[in-house]
Amino acid sequence: MNVSDIFISLPVHMARNVEFDEQLAISKAMDVFWKKGYNGASMRDLTEAMGINSSSLYNTIGDKHQLFIKCIKHYTESRMEAAKKQLHQISSPLKAIEKYINASAYTITTEPNSCLAIKTTFEVATFDVEVQKIIKSDNEFTYQLLIGLIKKAIDIQEIKFTKDAEMLTDYIINHFTGWHESFIIHQDKTRIKKTAKFLIEQLNK
Amino acid sequence: MNVSDIFISLPVHMARNVEFDEQLAISKAMDVFWKKGYNGASMRDLTEAMGINSSSLYNTIGDKHQLFIKCIKHYTESRMEAAKKQLHQISSPLKAIEKYINASAYTITTEPNSCLAIKTTFEVATFDVEVQKIIKSDNEFTYQLLIGLIKKAIDIQEIKFTKDAEMLTDYIINHFTGWHESFIIHQDKTRIKKTAKFLIEQLNK
DNA sequence: ATTATTCTAAAACGTTTGTTTCAAATTTTA
DNA sequence: TAAAATTTGAAACAAACGTTTTAGAATAAT
Numbered sequence: 001m002n003v004s005d006i007f008i009s010l011p012v013h014m015a016r017n018v019e020f021d022e023q024l025a026i027s028k029a030m031d032v033f034w035k036k037g038y039n040g041a042s043m044r045d046l047t048e049a050m051g052i053n054s055s056s057l058y059n060t061i062g063d064k065h066q067l068f069i070k071c072i073k074h075y076t077e078s079r080m081e082a083a084k085k086q087l088h089q090i091s092s093p094l095k096a097i098e099k100y101i102n103a104s105a106y107t108i109t110t111e112p113n114s115c116l117a118i119k120t121t122f123e124v125a126t127f128d129v130e131v132q133k134i135i136k137s138d139n140e141f142t143y144q145l146l147i148g149l150i151k152k153a154i155d156i157q158e159i160k161f162t163k164d165a166e167m168l169t170d171y172i173i174n175h176f177t178g179w180h181e182s183f184i185i186h187q188d189k190t191r192i193k194k195t196a197k198f199l200i201e202q203l204n205k
Numbered sequence: 206m207n208v209s210d211i212f213i214s215l216p217v218h219m220a221r222n223v224e225f226d227e228q229l230a231i232s233k234a235m236d237v238f239w240k241k242g243y244n245g246a247s248m249r250d251l252t253e254a255m256g257i258n259s260s261s262l263y264n265t266i267g268d269k270h271q272l273f274i275k276c277i278k279h280y281t282e283s284r285m286e287a288a289k290k291q292l293h294q295i296s297s298p299l300k301a302i303e304k305y306i307n308a309s310a311y312t313i314t315t316e317p318n319s320c321l322a323i324k325t326t327f328e329v330a331t332f333d334v335e336v337q338k339i340i341k342s343d344n345e346f347t348y349q350l351l352i353g354l355i356k357k358a359i360d361i362q363e364i365k366f367t368k369d370a371e372m373l374t375d376y377i378i379n380h381f382t383g384w385h386e387s388f389i390i391h392q393d394k395t396r397i398k399k400t401a402k403f404l405i406e407q408l409n410k
Numbered sequence: 411a412t413t414a415t416t417c418t419a420a421a422a423c424g425t426t427t428g429t430t431t432c433a434a435a436t437t438t439t440a
Numbered sequence: 441t442a443a444a445a446t447t448t449g450a451a452a453c454a455a456a457c458g459t460t461t462t463a464g465a466a467t468a469a470t
Contacts, residue, residue, distance in 0.1 A: 114331070122327045123242055123245075125390070126318075126389060132390075136390055136391075170400050171400045173387075174400060178378065181323060181326055181382045182375065182378075185330070186341075195375050198373075202407060
């Protein structure tokens with residue numbers, strides 16, 4: 001055996017390339033899961049929205065579950081990027097926290113669907129360990145982002161009423177889920193804006 | 206036509222009575238929906254848990270959707286009764302609020318499944334108007350219960366930092382949903398207890 | 411241009427879905 | 441006790457489910 005044998009299993013003739021844009025297709029599938037949930041979305045719903053045949057889907061991305069995993073990864077990753085950009089270069093940590101809270105309230109009361117990560121948490125995260133991991137790391141990202149800001153704010157005494165940064169981070173994050181539920185039930189922006197305003201006032205005490 | 210004709214359509218021969226206990230069967234079905242969600246629960250899952258045949262189910266309760274409606278009604282109604290009993294005769298409004306918060310935190314970190322009402326809100330309440338109504342009135346109950354206490358607490362100056370009872374009610378309720386999500390993700394009781402403690406401290410300012 | 415390879419579309423796959431049928435069992439009224 | 445009415449269990453229903461197969465179109469390398 002010589003070195004070239006190692007590569008003998010590689011395709012000699014490279015036939016057709018995949019026709020469809022995988023990222024675009026996943027984004028389309030994500031929208032379906034977002035609206036209908038994991039169990040509520042059928043493969044026919046998905047392939048129709050993606051504009052591809054199920055054979056292409058199974059040849060490239062995989063089965064329904066693998067597709068779902070890619071969709072929520074896509075969702076959480078794009079949210080992370082958006083958050084990074086959003087808080088990029090804000091001098092005051094407390095101002096950054098406030099901006100993050102207001103941006104969350106705005107997103108919740110503006111987007112057509114409630115957060116896919118939260119919907120997924122309540123629908124399948126209890127059973128599905130693979131989903132659990134993604135949801136957990138998404139949550140951890142937000143947590144680290146906020147706790148960094150809170151620790152800084154405590155350090156420079158922008159926040160004076162507590163030294164427990166971990167608790168305060170949890171405390172703030174908890175609100176977002178409640179706002180989502182509230183908005184589904186009442187469809188009332190002002191209720192959420194008022195509580196967001198109050199939460200920010202609390203931070204300034 | 207005489208008066209007796211009005212009743213002529215009523216059954217003359219009353220045959221068998223329904224064998225199974227409907228309330229018990231609905232309670233069993235509720236557990237299945239609670240674990241698997243609406244779309245995740247199959248009729249075979251449900252009838253097996255209920256211990257009845259699907260023909261009996263369709264003859265008495267109705268189809269899957271009607272069964273689900275009865276299940277979430279059962280869920281919300283029993284929760285309402287429990288809440289009423291719980292706060293029955295507590296002299297101080299603020300103490301009653303605190304008890305309600307602590308009881309919520311305890312339930313969230315103790316029960317095997319996350320709240321059926323919240324799971325339902327995120328899974329189907331966006332589309333299903335019948336479900337929406339039930340969820341909304343369940344929410345309204347909690348809202349009225351809390352706002353009553355908060356208004357009293359403001360009146361007798363147990364709460365001094367705000368006069369906006371509506372906002373504060375929303376603010377408190379919002380936490381519960383967040384705790385549910387947090388507990389699904391982290392399974393950490395102390396994180397929830399800490400934020401509950403902090404929330405109560407805020408009320409005493 | 412031929413060959414090897416991969417992609418795509420349509421159809422079909424076996425299961426499972428929610429729901430209905432139907433005969434047998436049961437019970438009440440007469 | 442006979443007749444009428446209704447529930448029950450088992451089987452069957454069509455439709456939809458997630459997935460696979462298959463034949464042919466497409467394309468890169470020879």
